[in-house]
Amino acid sequence: MLPAQARLTLRKLYWLSRGWLYAGSKVYCPICEGSFRTFLPFGSERRAQALCPQCHTVERHRLLWLFLQEKVKIRERSLEVLHMAPEPMLQTRLKSLLNLRYRSADLTSPVAMDHVDIQALPYSDNTFDLILCSHVLAHVPDDQKALQELRRVLKSDGQLLLQARLHPHAHTLEKTEAITPQQRLQAYGQADRYRNYGQDFGKRVAAQGFAVEAVEYALSRSPEEQARLGLGKGELIFVATPQVHEAK
Ligand SMILES: [Zn+2]
Incomplete structure (x- = not known):
């Protein structure tokens, strides 16, 4: 080994x-x-x-990288960034940007800088300007707790960018009786998943105190350009910003 x-x-x-x-x-x-x-x-x-x-890298990574450069202006701004479950190549690109203060975190990944549980993050409140969390939440036992933690460590004017595999059904499939890896494999098609998100993913994120916008960023390109960049079809980036509650 x-x-x-x-x-x-x-x-x-x-x-x-x-x-x-x-x-x-x-x-x-x-x-x-x-x-x-x-x-x-x-x-x-x-x-x-x-x-x-x-x-x-695959379609969603290329799409996110374009979004980060063109919409977030990641090369130009001084940002505190938290990258959950870092994709190695994206991490390499982000680490090379000296205008960022960058941390990556995962429960076990050897490429992550911090080994943390997303349901109990070790960071202070209001720390990060930008959090990337791509294809993570379906693999977390309590995704609502994870979202609360992400909101806690995100600055009030920060952005959480989420990507997730969405199934065509309206509602997220979550079976409380699926406890063992074998039962989860049977319920969700993968032993390491705790749910299969449906079209209500954005609503579930919003329920934890975010304003959520789903962006199909590939549509910023012509069909020829989408094919040349390999951006895939129907991939969404969910842009979540902390919802500010007006004092009554
Ligand atoms: Zn490449």
């Missing part, structure tokens, strides 16, 4: 070498800034044009 860090370095070298194999000019990954002849299929339900052959 190699130490986790050595395994990550080897994996990175492997992916870099794959980038050469797919050299071309048909598609462009804004994260590793590489041009390739194609993105690769990826996912349990195989999606064509999903995976960057060089940096291993």
Whole structure:
């Protein structure tokens, strides 16, 4: 067994070498800034044009990175950033921006800077200007508690950016009787999930004191450009800002 860090370095070298194999000019990954002849299929339900052959990012990562640059102006602002369950390549890009004070956090990930439970964060109230939390909450036993914690550590004028896998059904599927990993596998199709979000995801976030806007940011591009950047279809970024309650 190699130490986790050595395994990550080897994996990175492997992916870099794959980038050469797919050299071309048909598609462009804004994260590793590489041009390739194609993105690769990826996912349990195989999606064509999903995976960057060089940096291993998928549609939602590229979309978030564009949003961060163009809407959040991440390169220009001095921000305290918390990145939950950091995607390695996005973390690398964010860490390189010297205008940010950046922390990443996860329960167990070897690439995270802090090992924390999202349901009981160790940070002070009103610490962060920006929190990134992508495809995390479905894997947390109490997502409402996690959202309360994210709201607590977010500044009152800060932004929480969420992405989640949404199922077509209206309501989130949560079965209290699914307790063991085997039962959860049966209930949700994955042993490490605690629920399958439906179209009410934004409402569930709003219920914890946020104003929520769902942004389909790929639509900021022409269809040709969406394909060239491999942005996928229907991927939403939920922009959540703390709801201020007027004193009565
Ligand atoms: Zn890439």
